[in-house]
Amino acid sequence: MSKVPDFEQLAAFAVFADHLNLTRAARELGLSQPALHTRLRRLSEVLGAPLYRREGRALVLTEAGQRAARFAREIGARLRDFTEELDDARARAPICLSAGEGALLYLLGPALRRFARRDALQVLVRDAEGTIEAVSGGVAHLGVLSSDTVPTTLEHESIAEVGFALAVLERDELAGRARVSWNDLRGRPLIAPAPGRPHRLALEVGLRRELGAEVEIAVEVGGWPLTLQLVALGVGVAVVNDFCRPPRGVKLVPFAGLPSRSYVAVRDPRRVLDARALDLWTKLVG
Numbered sequence: 575m576s577k578v579p580d581f582e583q584l585a586a587f588a589v590f591a592d593h594l595n596l597t598r599a600a601r602e603l604g605l606s607q608p609a610l611h612t613r614l615r616r617l618s619e620v621l622g623a624p625l626y627r628r629e630g631r632a633l634v635l636t637e638a639g640q641r642a643a644r645f646a647r648e649i650g651a652r653l654r655d656f657t658e659e660l661d662d663a664r665a666r667a668p669i670c671l672s673a674g675e676g677a678l679l680y681l682l683g684p685a686l687r688r689f690a691r692r693d694a695l696q697v698l699v700r701d702a703e704g705t706i707e708a709v710s711g712g713v714a715h716l717g718v719l720s721s722d723t724v725p726t727t728l729e730h731e732s733i734a735e736v737g738f739a740l741a742v743l744e745r746d747e748l749a750g751r752a753r754v755s756w757n758d759l760r761g762r763p764l765i766a767p768a769p770g771r772p773h774r775l776a777l778e779v780g781l782r783r784e785l786g787a788e789v790e791i792a793v794e795v796g797g798w799p800l801t802l803q804l805v806a807l808g809v810g811v812a813v814v815n816d817f818c819r820p821p822r823g824v825k826l827v828p829f830a831g832l833p834s835r836s837y838v839a840v841r842d843p844r845r846v847l848d849a850r851a852l853d854l855w856t857k858l859v860g
Contacts, residue, residue, distance in 0.1 A: 671715065675797045716851060735834045740758070765811070766793075
């Protein structure tokens with residue numbers, strides 16, 4: 575008969591996978607480091623594959639380790655839900671949603687308010703890459719991100735189509751326009767994300783195609799709220815999602831240079847979601 579891991583081994587590995595540090599994981603579990611190491615070694619032997627390796631001074635999960643961590647978290651979550659259902663308890667572990675700061679502040683408010691009236695909610699503020707990692711790794715039940723970054727391993731459903739606007743000071747000559755385009759960015763210092771981020775790449779491609787120019791960056795920053803505050807300080811202009819709420823002294827002018835962006839809810843089809851997570855999903859996409 576084939577060997578199967580026991581629950582203590584899986585539970586210990588789930589905590590270790592969260593920390594990737596033997597000292598902190600052992601402390602959280604109330605175990606000695608040798609005892610924790612023994613459980614991890616036995617789990618690795620049962621599964622027939624190394625679960626983590628050392629890279630420099632850091633510990634990282636192998637592919638088998640990532641799969642084992644996801645399975646261990648799901649088993650733990652299902653056991654907690656089963657126990658809570660038997661006890662008919664209202665105080666359950668919260669449903670976890672991962673999303674970017676802008677989406678949480680400007681797009682998802684109504685859905686989150688309706689859900690939080692009845693059930694506990696935990697929010698992780700993560701960029702697209704972090705949200706994919708949280709959902710795929712079993713840390714978050716659901717995530718929200720733009721559709722151009724969704725991997726094929728995640729199920730997704732549309733929430734909203736979002737356009738773009740140019741954020742300028744209200745005293746700027748462009749603030750009175752009905753619409754602006756790439757040509758209006760010529761010679762303007764831009765506030766933009768760091769190189770390699772999807773929005774930065776879209777700006778670079780558009781400026782080179784339309785103006786034959788490179789992006790003149792005033793400040794590199796992440797997140798719409800901080801970007802808009804820098805516009806308010808007069809540092810530069812910024813192309814942002816049109817769902818943003820500008821601070822005092824800033825005007826959003828529709829920007830015709832970029833196509834609209836679809837925001838979607840994502841979930842891991844391998845994970846069994848309980849009724850509360852499915853209710854949040856319905857509120858997000860409904």
